[in-house]
Amino acid sequence: MKTVVVVGGGITGLCTMHYLKRQAEKMNMPVRLVLAEKNAYLGGKMHSIQEHGFIMETGADSMVARHPSVLNLIKELEFESELVYNETGISYIHTNNELHAIPAGSTFGIPMSLDSLYASTLISNEGKERALKDSELPNTKFTKESSIGEFLEYFLGKEIVEKQIAPVLAGVYSGDLYQLSLASTLPYLVDYKNDYGSIMKGFEANREQFEQAANKKFISFRNGLSSLMNRLEELLPEVEFYKNTSTERILKIDHGYEVTFNNGERIYADVVVLAVPNTVVRSILNDSQLDRNFGKFTNGSAITMYLGFDIPDTVLPKDGTGFIVSHNSDLVCNASTWTSRKWKHTSHNGKLLVRLFYKSNNPKYEELVAMSDEELTQVALEDIRLSLNIEEKPIVVNIEKWIDAMPKYDLAHNEALQETIEDMEKNYPNVFIAGCSYFGVGIGACIENGKNTAEKVIKALK
DSSP states (O other): EEEEEEEOBHHHHHHHHHHHHHHHHHTTEEEEEEEEOSSSBBTTOEEEEEEEEEESSSOOOEEETTTHHHHHHHHHOOOGGEEEOOOEEEEEHHHHEEEEEETTTTTTTSSHHHHHHHHHHSSHHHHHHHHHHGTTTTSSSOTTTSSSHHHHHHHOOOOHHIIIIIIHHHHHHOOOOGGBSSSSSSSSHHHHHHHHHHHHHHHHHTHHHHHHHHSSSSEEEOOTTHHHHHHHHHHHHSSSSTTTOOEEEEEEETTEEEETTTTTTTEEESEEEEHHHHHHHHHOOHHHHHHHTTTOOOOEEEEEEEEEEEEGGGGGOTTTEEEEEEESSSSSSSEEHHHHHOOGGGGGOOOOEEEEETTTTTTTHHHHHHHHHHHHHHHHHHHHHOOOOOOOOOOOEEEEEEEEEEEOOOTTTHHHHHHHHHHHHHHHHTTTEEEEHOOSSSSSHHHHHHHHHHHHHHHHOO
């Protein structure tokens, strides 16, 4: 019987096991399945904490509903009854110490129609007129490998990019738009421009698919995202889960690999999947020949904070769900989600739960990361006071520091990935890299990557 070891019990590693088990059973292929996870729990960046009637997600707070892999997995797990959808409402940009609504009918701040463009209070009339030149400017130089910042500024103008689009996109992709490629963010924008002559006309032609996803964009579960991890584990009784177990090294021997764990145990594996961050992959392989490419992948950092209050969340602005911070703001945070409003299941008694984000591109980040939890809490409370005029003390505070743990897909990413895959095939056949460091930061992309990785493993086992 052959052995497969998956290193990393996040969503990618678990989905690799889920689809590997299904494929192996379908093909009547006996295989020993081992998953090693350094934490006491599975899920990685998807982990839920429950305290004082609040549900707080330490990493990702939801999944994008329209990604086909997400609902397909949930149906396969027969877990639809646990689904919850986000409440719809207004998202804001905080600029000049005021909240401005991100216009309805926009995607990532990009207007999908003339009505959406004209409704914006974030940009001037001159900025709106400049955005209309999109339909007059032909695309003669931009491809999906181009910078999304340069692409959008060229066709829509600097003002709308700076004041409305960049705050939203940078909040999602944790990077400088001028260092992020279209391929790693919104590749369909190039197709819209090329096929319809303008970005907005492309959105209008594809309006139906965006309108279908507009109201209920995101999903979670009644008991938090960890319940999905628990469901996956429950349906994988054949898998040997090594929790509280770090993988120290992989050594090539004979026709396979010796995997060594921090407790001294060693397992011989025919196939290994490294579904862990790039920094961990580098440490496990410890191969200077591969470092030239592994070193090209970059990461950002973030501090996220939940504050729960013993007051009703009706104190929030009507229909609002949160904001992103732009220019000329006295706030320190990069963004805030009004969690109890956006996700009703996170507050069992209707009390206020707020989440704030402080990212490594924040001018004060170095000061923040050096602060104690008590000092960080005071910074967050001041941000809440300034943005919501709330001065109550919290009954719950949860602080998570994701240091160098947020993958940034800059312009060098795709080339580095292809070269790394080629190096791995040459030097470590049947060792596969996987996960958000390489194949997409969204949970949907991680699920899809797990499925694709399982198919590679099956081929390697034949």
